[in-house]
Amino acid sequence: MGNRTEAEVVIVGTGFSGLGMAIQLRKEGRDDFVILEKADDVGGTWRDNTYPGCACDIQSHMYSFSFEQNPGWSRSFSPQPEIYEYMRGVARKYDLYRSVHFGQNVTAARWDADVNRWFITTAAGDEFVCRFLMSGIGALHIPHVPELPGIERFQGATFHSAQWDHDFELAGKKVAVVGTGASAVQFVPKIADDVTELNIFQRTPPWIMPKPDYSMPEWARRVFARIPLAQRAYRHLLYWILEVRAVGFNGKPGLMRLAQKIAKRNIDKNVKDRQLRRKVTPDYVLGCKRVLISNDYYPALNRDNVSVISEGISEVKEHSVVDSDGVEREVDAIIFGTGFHVTDAFEHLDITGVDGVNLGKLWAAEGMQTHLGITVNGFPNLFFLLGPNTGLGHNSVVFMIEQQIRYIVEAIRFADSRDAEAIDVRAEVQDRFNADIQRKLADGIWTKGGCTSWYLDAKGVNRTIWPGFTWRYWMRTRKLRGSDFQLTR
DSSP: OOOEEEEEEEEEOOSHHHHHHHHHHHHTTOOOEEEEESSSSSOTHHHHOOOTTOBOSSOTTTSSOTTSOOTTOSBSSOBHHHHHHHHHHHHHHTTOGGGEEETOOEEEEEEETTTTEEEEEETTSOEEEEEEEEEOOOSTTSBOOOOOTTGGGOOSEEEEGGGOOTTSOOTTOEEEEEOOSHHHHHHHHHHTTTOSEEEEEOSSOOOEEOOOOOBOOHHHHHHHHHOHHHHHHHHHHHHHHHHTHHHHHTTOHHHHHHHHHHHHHHHHHHOOOHHHHHHHSOSSOTTSSOOEEOSSHHHHHTSTTEEEEOSOEEEEOSSEEEETTOOEEEOSEEEEOOOBOOTTTTTTOOEEOGGGOBHHHHHHHHOOOOBTTTBOTTOTTEEESSOTTOBOSSSOHHHHHHHHHHHHHHHHHHHHHTTOSEEEEOHHHHHHHHHHHHHHHTTSHHHHSSOOOTTBOTTSOBOSBOOSOHHHHHHHHSSOOGGGEEEEO
């Protein structure tokens, strides 16, 4: 038998969501929480992704907690080691390590209406019992690895960008990269120099904008350190520059066409070969899929040892990859830059709510639906951070997380002030929210842009993106409406 731990609150995950939630609780004077983490350190996706060139595509001064600004960012877009260190520093500063149970991979959670408590089990065989359960697992943590015919007989190395094999020596090797998503665009230029041959298997080319990245000047870092207000002003400026992009994403395709011209010029300027230019130019409207930023991806494609193959993979043999035209290429390693399970990331969750309803099965059948991406009807005292339809294509998700952690604490406060054991969002409130979200998404670039993206679920419904401005989300979550919830006393 494993150990049993009881707490008022259990938080799952130690990415920005989990850490932010724990800090908000501590600021409220609540210390009765535990954090469950499957790995051996905090950091979430910024701990796991250690591939060469890994960096954020939102400026670091925005992609960080507003209450914990870092004046020392080395670049406008900081590399992964710096973001990871920032998160560990935040965890140390707020003394969160003592509340984390490492090596605890949550396998199931069950709501017991008789005692109004969540019963959580982990792969280690331990049980955690709590009143409030908060999921900070996010969507970018289950690598998506396509099942290539014959992959099981391949004799070389295979790994996903999020599980980078640093022990495998790439120098002098022939490498196949499958996928051209955000991670591939970052690691391809970093490994192109080392390998003998690099074959990039591209299904759909991404739109790539120039990256306005630069080293943060020493004087700026000094000013930010001495005058926090100056950094806050810089952050506000970044916020509104990024926020303007929402206009183009949401029903104003004219703006996207303007941005698309910049992206097209980026291709024409950096890709020398006309045939290659055609291959890497998307046939859908910019913004339909995730817009990427890079200054070195296109130049890397010009190298003599790099090829872009758009024919698709028909099979993998012991030492080679065969494309759909029958061309066989010898390779020593296959690296997957194929992203993550996003719209189905929550379906593996074994969460059982009121009347034995399983959340994963419910969402698989009906699509992911919540209220504000935070609460789910029939699952009392369960809160999601960065849940469905709170992802962004234009601004920092850390901004969204901060609104959610504040809202969740207010929900707990509301339940406590009325001596309620449990709080559950009303079904009609959740339905109204989802109808409103989907109506807005119908006009968005993700629906009308002429592509299929990971924003859409198996039924083609966008369950990922928040449509519109983030300040509107701030308005929606600023004040908890008591009438939206039913209480159990």
